[in-house]
Amino acid sequence: MLKFLAGVLFIPYVTFADTTVSPDRLEIISNLKQEIAKQYVLEDKNPAILDSLKILSSSEELQLVSGDKEFAEVIDSNLKKFDKHFSFSWKANEKTGTNQSSESYWEKLERKNSGFSKVEILAGNVGYIDFWGFDKVNSNSTERVANVMAMVSDASAVIFDLRNNGGGHPEMSQLISSYLFKNRTHLNSIYWRYSGEVDEFWTFRKVKGKKLVDVPIYILTSNKTFSAAEDFAYSLQSLKRAVVVGEVTGGGAHPMRFLDFGNGFVAGIPYGKAINPVTKTNWEWVGVKPDLISSKEDAFNLAYFTVLENLVKAELSFAAKNEIENKVEELAMALRD
Known part of the structure; x- marks a missing residue:
């Protein structure tokens, strides 16, 4: 039998926060x-x-x-x-008189060698270029690109590592690509909504230093590869100038502009879209699909292994061939693990 206890029921006073949007x-x-x-x-x-x-x-x-x-x-x-490519962010206003203002993406690229973090010649005479952003094209970045490309100018093949590259300016893609084609080549176009016009991006007629027009090109990608980095990979892949190795990329083909809404709020609104001259479309949402699919971690070994397997077929000195064969065996074991 249920028993009811006599007494007073105390209900605590509760205040509810205002849940309306200001x-x-x-x-x-x-x-x-x-x-x-x-x-x-x-x-x-x-x-x-x-x-x-x-x-x-x-x-x-x-x-x-x-x-x-x-x-x-x-x-x-x-x-x-x-x-x-949409973005909306907030940042507290910097205190007056301090020197701790935030560094923009472009300022960071300018300070950090236009994004180029490693350039080397690997066993088998394979060039390797690792960079994390596409800088604006100016006198400083043009000189840096010339120095990077000079380092690999006599390589038998070149691997561009874009696995951690978040993009940047399309003109940098245009500049680097200009080293890889003999003749002036249409790489990409961008439609701008505000004007209704289409800008075409072609390789530059002249570059500083030697071109690598016959050198095999490989590009490493991951799901973090985005924007202008995707433009570089997609354009070279569609023109059959490069082999893409790794993961499907992030899928951002719409350039954006930033708008200040005051009180620390800033929006990035995509106002253009890429149009590839070969495919007549772009990589928006779908990403750049690799020719050789692998995990981000295995992409380098797979690309390097593929490069060397092709190079070893060429007429080489005994020492060069021996160096490549030893490295191929080492990479094959790593890929099996």
């Missing part, structure tokens, strides 16, 4: 929607993007967010469902 944040979302409607390159996607932001602005997820950084992260995550 007017300031609603205004930011409204302004963001306006800019996307005006600038986003795939106009047919705009209704879905704007509807998603409208729904998000009254969602519980956004209502429960307190900090500006978390608010920006929710917006950013929502936008990236439509295009990986």
Whole structure:
């Protein structure tokens, strides 16, 4: 039998936080929607993007967010469902009088050798170039590229390592590619929504130093390879000038511009799209698909092994052939493990 205890039931007084999105944040979302409607390159996607932001602005997820950084992260995550080049971020205003202002991507590239972190000649006379970003083309970066390409100018093959390359400026892809073709070659085009015009990117007629027009080219990729790095890989692959080895890339083919929304909020809106002259399309969402598929970790060994297996067939001195055969055996064992 149930027994009921006589007494007083005390209900604690509970205060509930205001779960409405602040007017300031609603205004930011409204302004963001306006800019996307005006600038986003795939106009047919705009209704879905704007509807998603409208729904998000009254969602519980956004209502429960307190900090500006978390608010920006929710917006950013929502936008990236439509295009990986979308971005929305927040950063606290720098204190007046301090020298701790944040370093931009371009400033970091300028400070760190235009992104080139390693250049060497491997056993078998194979050039290896590892770089993490595509710098803007200027006198400094042009000289750095010339120095890098000079290092591998007499190599029998060259491996470009883009596994940790997040992209950058398409003109750097244009400059490096110019070393790899004898004749002026159409690499890529970009359609700009704001003007309705299409810019064509061709190899430059002249470069500093020696060209590598007959040298086999291999490109290493991972799922972190993105944007201009994908442009480089996709363009050379479509022109049958390079073999791509590794993982399918990130899938970002839409250049973006940054807009300041005030109070530390900055949005990146894709306003152009790549159009490859061979495929008539691009790598948006689908990524660049490797010719030789492997994990990010095995990509180098697989590419190097493939290069050497082809080089050993050429007419070589005894010492050169012996060096290659020994390295092939070593790489074969590593790939089997």
